[in-house]
Amino acid sequence: MPLPVLVLNGPNLNMLGVRQPEVYGRQTLADIEADCRARAGALGLEIDFRQTNSEAELLGWVHASRGQASAVVINPAAFTHTSIALLDALLLLDVPVIEVHLSNVHRREAFRRHSYVSQAAQGVICGFGGQSYILAIDAVASILGIAPEN
Numbered sequence: 352m353p354l355p356v357l358v359l360n361g362p363n364l365n366m367l368g369v370r371q372p373e374v375y376g377r378q379t380l381a382d383i384e385a386d387c388r389a390r391a392g393a394l395g396l397e398i399d400f401r402q403t404n405s406e407a408e409l410l411g412w413v414h415a416s417r418g419q420a421s422a423v424v425i426n427p428a429a430f431t432h433t434s435i436a437l438l439d440a441l442l443l444l445d446v447p448v449i450e451v452h453l454s455n456v457h458r459r460e461a462f463r464r465h466s467y468v469s470q471a472a473q474g475v476i477c478g479f480g481g482q483s484y485i486l487a488i489d490a491v492a493s494i495l496g497i498a499p500e501n
């Protein structure tokens with residue numbers, strides 16, 4: 352089995368399902384984690400799914416993933432638009448990074464259209480709610496050369 356796929360989530364995503372369902376959907380982060388785990392399992396991939404409200408903790412997880420993960424899927428939440436430190440940390444990785452967002456950030460406020468993180472990402476998926484994460488796991492499988500069973 353390949354090294355685990357690290358799925359990282361930034362600030363406030365622990366509150367999903369509580370407010371703004373019209374923007375972020377009704378799924379909780381635990382629901383999304385369960386769906387990711389099921390899809391990854393069907394593809395023969397293991398996932399390590401985490402959320403933090405701390406930029407320092409997120410940077411630490413990215414640093415510690417060197418040599419320990421086969422890919423990183425990340426929803427950096429608000430750090431997307433603010434964190435050069437997160438960009439620099441992700442640029443240290445030599446595995447695929449996929450940036451995901453629940454909402455279509457291009458249909459929202461202008462400040463959400465710029466992502467520092469995208470410069471380190473192989474691809475960006477946004478606007479499909481929790482399905483954005485599943486599409487990202489499928490992208491990782493494709494990049495790693497793992498074919499779905501059917």
Ligand code: CA2
Binds near residue numbers: 370
């Ligand atoms: O669409 C996304 O996934 C975002 O990364 C979500 C971030 C936002 O800052 C990005 O621009 C786009 C916000 C996450 C906040 O999560 C909430 C959860 C429940 C209720 C309100 C916010």
